[in-house]
Amino acid sequence: MSTTRFEGATAIVTGAASGIGRATALRLAADGAKVGCVDLADAVDETVELIRNAGGTAVAARVNVTDEQSVAAGVETVTAALGPATILANVAGVLRFGIFHESSVEDFDLQIAVNLKGPFLMSRAVIPHMLEAGKGAIANVASSAGMFGQAYMPGYAASKGGVVMLTRAIAWEYHKVGIRANAVSPGGVDTSMTGQVEFPKDIDFSLVKKTVAPNYQMMQPEEPAALIAYLCSGEAAAINGAVIPIDYGITA
Template sequence: MNFEEKVVLITGATRGIGKAIALLFAKSGAKVIVNARKSDKDEAGCSIVDKIRDLGGEAVFVPGDVSDVKSAESIIEKGIEAFGKIDILVNNAGVVIPGNLESTSEEEFDLTMDINVKGTFFMSKFVLPHMKKQGGGVIVNMGSVAALKGHVDRAAYCASKGAVVALSRAIAADYVKDNIRVNVVCPGTTYTPAIKEKIATAEDPAAMEATFIGRQPMGRLGRVEEIAHAVLFAASDEAAYMTGSIIVVDGGMTM
């Protein structure tokens, strides 16, 4: 998968899966726009850009809140200003707030939907006119196995990721004639910094890790690089006949 001369914008790109996606795109030749909801002085964002440049690639850090309509539009515009176009948008930014229906507050539900769903909606909405003008493009949205099966204590998160899948298919149907493809990658439990922190801060870290691993048919958690490879495939020319599709990378969790 060669992405030379391609420009990719990745939201939530300073840690975990987003960071892995950014670095893998850079290694594959793409120019990378790194986004996170931090200031332009954010060390994590600047660090990713520095790593990409050390690899011989080109990258810029564009901070902004994808859940804010004006901020989302600004992120797209600044990305265009930096490289002249955006060929690929990866909507990776997201939050996971635990809770069942009774324990989840309205504020927590709204925050989850704002970032996970409205963020995907806003970023896609503002990149689409540019993609249409340049003759096509690809959007890859980050779903989750939580969109495909019920998860205990994740009511708002499941609802938001189910919405992302449905929204992605609607966008794919609306813009297929504009040569714009839209696909969803649904990871299972992946060994991200958030999972590491959850294990480390548990009352019994070893038991917590065993619980995570115990529900995986493959007997291990996913690696961020494995999710990143799926994203790159969904965005690649090799997947040119794929749109409105769901790629599940979950170690067999939903089989």
């Protein structure tokens, strides 16, 4: 599906090299946005190529979302090429499994840095552009793991719970000046993140069952991407500070 709802707008999407981030970049471009595709990985160039081949406008920026200078340089690269950004989708993320008391400090720090500090740094860098434009929409990617207790992913769950509150903090602070912030909270999505899952040995699988959708359904990355596009559009003008599950009802 494609529309003209973002015609003339510049969007920045993190995690755009893969999975939900790539699907979001493609979807926003199909809906008329010029898209800054931000990621650490070289495959971000393929996303840009896919957008250009479909007649859209995109540039790539190699950014480590955990690093303040890298974020500033990446936002500058995108806005110099495409104009000030009024849409930001914070999608980049990492997942590490581990039994709580055996999990490493490095894994905990990494997940907080990418999943929570990343959206903080990116939003902090892009909001001044939105203030200048007098409008803006931010969509963060939380997770069902940030909505209820899940076993064997302590750093991930804590980071995604943080994303929920970061989203609400931005939404409330800027609601009078036309900048909205919302989050989508996916359950299982068929991406490289879930394809590479390695559960720790000897875990209690009955604790994992809660996270499994009926009939083991996994959604495609285009499904949360469509929700992100909707939340960033004018049709969602009254939605602010919302955290919307897209999870087959597992958090119902």
